Amino acid sequence: MFELELFSNASARPSLPTGVTRLEGFALEWQDALLAALTQVIAAAPLRHMLTPGGQRMSVAMTNCGALGWITDRRGYRYAALDPRSGEPWPALPEVIRKLAAAAGLAAGYASFEPDACLINCYAPGARMSLHQDRDEQDFGAPIVSVSLGLPATFLIGGLTRRERPLRLPLAHGDVVVWGGPARLAYHGVAPVVDGLHPKLGRQRINLTLRRAGALKLNGN
Ligand code: SIN
Ligand code: FE2
Numbered sequence: 001m002f003e004l005e006l007f008s009n010a011s012a013r014p015s016l017p018t019g020v021t022r023l024e025g026f027a028l029e030w031q032d033a034l035l036a037a038l039t040q041v042i043a044a045a046p047l048r049h050m051l052t053p054g055g056q057r058m059s060v061a062m063t064n065c066g067a068l069g070w071i072t073d074r075r076g077y078r079y080a081a082l083d084p085r086s087g088e089p090w091p092a093l094p095e096v097i098r099k100l101a102a103a104a105g106l107a108a109g110y111a112s113f114e115p116d117a118c119l120i121n122c123y124a125p126g127a128r129m130s131l132h133q134d135r136d137e138q139d140f141g142a143p144i145v146s147v148s149l150g151l152p153a154t155f156l157i158g159g160l161t162r163r164e165r166p167l168r169l170p171l172a173h174g175d176v177v178v179w180g181g182p183a184r185l186a187y188h189g190v191a192p193v194v195d196g197l198h199p200k201l202g203r204q205r206i207n208l209t210l211r212r213a214g215a216l217k218l219n220g221n
Contacts, residue, residue, distance in 0.1 A: 020179045156168060
């Protein structure tokens, strides 16, 4: 194994960690409906720069749709059913996002993925997301489905500890990454987004992170 890796063709793609799947261009056929749905969500629950528990303003602007939304402020990271800005529930999860998440989950080997939370991350040039684990969910049995739109980015995906050097995975408009199972708690992040102009989205990258945040429903009885 070791020799194979050492002497394999240098131009071959590095293999992704077990449990991580990249679906190139998977969201492209849904893009118009997705962008229309996102415009509506953002009109109802505007993007905002949240504060980390340490008091730093995040470079990524965020909002949510779905039953639960991920938030951060001085009190910590958590999921909330209400948008703290408006005191209203987050906009419902648009049907197109629900369908895309289920289809991407299935394509990556996870049947019946039913997200209840969609975090919308908006990166202006220079914005980044430092390495972290997604661990505010009640159950790690469901995968994470992550949809990239707009400017390209370099996704960093590592192992279960901070010590493992992350792989740098280029993500383009329409790419979807799914991680779960043995990689559910993999450290991941996004390198600073390089300035550019995307034909549909302009100078920004939008990422949708779909998760099952509440307890998983039990199958059968
Ligand atoms: C995240 O980890 O929440 C964001 C990932 C991404 O923007 O690709
Ligand atoms: Fe994350």
